[in-house]
Amino acid sequence: MIDREQVLHVAKLARLRLSEEEVERMSEELSTILEHVERINELDLEGVEPTSHVIDVENVLRPDEPRPCLPREVALANAPDATDEGFRVPSPGG
Amino acid sequence: MSEDVVALSAAQAAERVRAGELSARELFEVYRDRSASDELGVYLWVAEEAPEVVSDAPLGGVPLAVKDLFCTKDVPSTSGSRILAGYTPPYTATAVENLVRAGAAMVGKTNMDEFAMGSSNENSAYGPVRNPWDTSRVPGGSSGGSAAAVAAGLAPWAIGTDTGGSIRQPAALCGIVGLKPTYGSVSRYGMIAFASSLDQCGPLTRDVTDAALLYRHMVGRDDCDSTSLQHPEEIRLPSSESLEGLRFGVPPALLGEGIEPGVREVFDATVARVEELGGLVEEVDLPSATHGLSAYYVIAPAEASANLARYDGVRYGLRSGNGDLTSMYEETRHDGFGAEVKRRIMIGTYALSSGYYDAYYGRAQRVRTKIAEDFREAFERVDLILTPTSPTVAFELGARTKDPLAMYMSDFLTVPMSLAGLPAISIPGGLSDGLPVGIQLAGPAFSENRIMEAAYALEQSIGFEGVPR
Amino acid sequence: MTDFEPVIGLEIHVQLKTRTKMFCGCELSFGAPPNTHTCPVCLGHPGTLPVTNAEAVHFGLMIAMALDCTVAPRSIFHRKNYFYPDLPKGYQISQYDIPLGREGRLGDVRIHRVHLEEDAAKLVHAGSSGRMHTAEASVVDFNRGGTPLVEIVSEPDIRTAHQAGDWLRLLRATLKRIGVSDVNMEEGSLRCDANISIRPAGDSNFGVKTELKNMNSFRFIERGIEAEVARQESILRDGGQVVQETLHFDPSTGAITSLRSKEEAHDYRYFPEPDLVPIAPTEAMLERAREALPELPAARAERFERDLGLTAGTAKLLAFRGELGDFFEDALGADGQVEPATLANWVTVELVPRLGDADPQESKVEPRALARLVELVSAKTISQSAGKTVLDVLAAEGGDPERIVQERSLAMAGGDELEGIVERALEANPKAVEELKGGKAKAIGAIVGFAMRETKGRADGGEVNRIVREKLGL
Secondary structure: OOOHHHHHHHHHHOOOOOOHHHHHHHHHHHHHHHHHHHHHHHOOOOOOOOOOOOOOOOOOEEOOOOOOOOOHHHHHOOOOOEOOOOEEEEOOOO | OHHHHHHOOHHHHHHHHHOOOOOHHHHHHHHHHHHHOOOOOOEEEEOOOOOOOOOOOOOOOOEEEEEOOEOEOOEOOOOOOHHHOOOOOOOOOHHHHHHHHOOOEEEEEEOOOHHHOOOOOOOOOOOOOOEOOEOOEOOOOOOHHHHHHHHOOOOOEEEEEEOOOOOHHHHHHHOOEEEEOOOOOOOOOOEOOOOOOOOEEEEEEOOHHHHHHHHHOOOOOOOOOOOOOOOOOOOOOOOOOOOOOOEEEEOHHHOOOOOOHHHHHHHHHHHHHHHHOOOEEEEOOOOOHHHHHHHHHHHHHHHHHHHHHHOOOOOOOOOOOOOOHHHHHHHHHHHHOOHHHHHHHHHHHHHHOOOOOHHHHHHHHHHHHHHHHHHHHHHHHOOEEEEEOOOOOOOEOOOOOOOHHHHHHHHOOOHHHHHHOOOEEEEEEEEEOOEEEEEEEEOOOOOHHHHHHHHHHHHHHHOOOOOOO | OOOEEEEEEEEEEEEOOOOEOOOOOOEOOOOOOOOOOOOOOOOOOOOOOOOEEHHHHHHHHHHHHHOOOEEOOOEOEEEEEOOOOOOOOOEEEEEOOOOOEEEEEEOOEEEEEEEEEEOOOEEEEOOOOOOOOOOOEEEEEOOOOOOEEEEEEEOOOEOOHHHHHHHHHHHHHHHHHHOOOOOOOOOOOEEEEEEEEEEEOOOOOOOOOEEEEEEOOHHHHHHHHHHHHHHHHHHHHOOOOOOOOEEEEEOOOOEEEEOOOOOOOOOOOOEEOOOOOOEOOOHHHHHHHHHHOOOOHHHHHHHHHHHHOOOHHHHHHHHHOHHHHHHHHHHHHHOOOOOHHHHHHHHHHHHHHHHOOOOHHHOOOOHHHHHHHHHHHHOOOOOHHHHHHHHHHHHHHOOOHHHHHHHOOOOOOOHHHHHHHHHHHHHHOHHHHHHHHOOOHHHHHHHHHHHHHHHOOOOOHHHHHHHHHHHHOO
């Protein structure tokens, strides 16, 4: 069961404001989903290694050779708020 | 003339262009005009001009619909999300580049569930897509736009992406062919990530030959994707008419409750047909596969919660907020993400958070190992595994939007292959109450040629007709 | 009153001197205009993927080996999730439970782990001139974002601020010597955090630790640690308790302030990075890293002391500044006659002040020339002070010491010339002559002084003494 406090805590971690109504709904829905997900507890997983990757390769490395960078105006083109030189953001702690 | 052209499969159209019997430009214009009058909500962007194509290129300038999840340079790429409204990437996805180099002409970007999260295409920030078989029904998702475009003749073929079934399920619901290739065989570079260890792009086409032709020009190891692999085989155009000697496994574990009777009927008929064509059918045990969905709904949201952290209002896309940093993050993401995306970010964040990692993410990764082992063992006995693609036919718009879990069940039969990184195709097996039923054929890693040969033989025998036009 | 013992561990971030970034092909830049060294990957554009820089892995292996770590047969990257405007993907790719190297040692301090990661971008305060905002604004420059970093974490084996400084100097010298980083603290290519706790002397349990962040010079690190140890002591002596927190030391005021995070305790939600594959160093990769390692400063200092008879201080000075050590060894090799300890003194006492921080290899002084000069002084062909004059000339113009001696007539005065001068000195100093004859040996000073003045320092005191005694029949 995911209670309201947990919903708010997780939303904070995810930097997601939830409306009052979303908080309510989320608490219910997450509980249902997680209940279903918890069926994996039925399986005996003793000694089973986790798989984070299905492909079995190692050491995919790139030679240390420069590739072209973006022109600055292209880098900044999609920014919602930019100066001539960079991406403007509210100051942390400001 | 235009209707004749539209009746051609993509491979046929490409052949005609290459033989000088058809103008690539005219072909493009026919499809562009059809796309521009799209009433299904398929397209989010349609090209104005035909791109320059070398006429003897293998794909002959045949128009291609591209899921809006692929980044395309200077062309809007939104992944169906409001948070990327107006975003025009500074680069193009490798898979798209490969196809363009082979002579494909991008005609439009197709609608999709936001960030590929959904099985009905109702989660798009830009409105739903309708199923051309019955416009009151969903086309499936998340590649719903691509599937509906191909089914409705708004594109000769399309590419989509499949994380837990997002190519196969809409292909099934729209009565077309959809191939989810082996994980790593097509570069993910430029595919807007949903769940990185599962995402894989593939073709959505009218027939198996088109799927093979398109896939042939998508594959390849890419220096920009560390997880991409060279396909060990040349991709062949299928020609087999028989299934002689092929062993097919049917997993009872996946065929229990939840499969609609109409779907079950078509599936049973297909099994009979397989045997008629010389195939050997036996039951295979996939004991952990039933837990695939549970594992999937931990792993995919967990990876997604990190993949979607970059949408913060700093470098591109939407920004909201009242001017302080926390509000920039929280409001941008509140306004920019839809309900399903928020739900998955929440599940994923929770599953990774301190104190819960082992119980959820850690366990899910172990289930994944078990599922992969199940398949490995099964493929020691059989060549291919046969299941329905979706437990149901296309459902009514709105039928499952209030019940996330019911929606998630749509992927019950496709998710296990995704977790194991295996290739699987969905082909139309027949109709149930006038709606298409998809049949899924899965094989070991890199067995696309085998899968498509078998699918082709079945396709020839089934003789499925597309949407009545 | 209880005596407290500080327990200190250091966490060091080293920017690697590769050509390109950790996970993309953007060239590293220092001082380039903002946001001119970026690409879709390091800007965290949708759909982009990281690809690991082979040279960064190579440098990481070199560092792990130089610090005597066990190299992991298979290490993986994780995502460390948090939000900050300088972090374009919303997570940092770093290593977590399986780092590249672990359980090493440098000098008297054990190494806990060595791992690879990517640097954050730079946030520049921009005042409140924003178009959209009335609040304070910053501007993000992504040039630095994605620079390869190695994080080195020591075990809490350090007991004093001074030891921390010394050890960090050794670490810096080691990293510089192996050529993997500029290790410039002011420019941020070497950054250091300290974990500090104190406990009653003799106690084996650890106290509550605080983390002192980002001190950008050796002096600040030592002062910061001293200040924090003192702060913790006074808390405990007053019966209080140290709170685990992250702190900032302000070197201008000496004040320590808490960097309170506004959010609840960090929950980084680490999980394996699905976009990357494991690093499993092959024998060839290990061999290449091993072969790239030169003799390390600690070993070199030991060799200088043991084989060449240098004092510990001089040996360290030469070994920790590798370029000085190199110059010294070149000079030693160029002239088989020169005595190592004497030569070392000339390098550290005379040459260094003349060159400052400059690399002697790039100065006008040839190693062979310095060796020859030291040889001339030792053979008393020229005096010590004439030697210094020759070095001035060498430093300014370069050249051959013997020719300089000749051209400037700096050779030791001797023979008839010196005898004549001594005679004149005796005549000019009758009082000193009397005293000498009376057995007052000190009086010779006046005579020697006269001779030095006359020869402009080219006289050898011992030789003057001998002539005086001979002339006076003493």
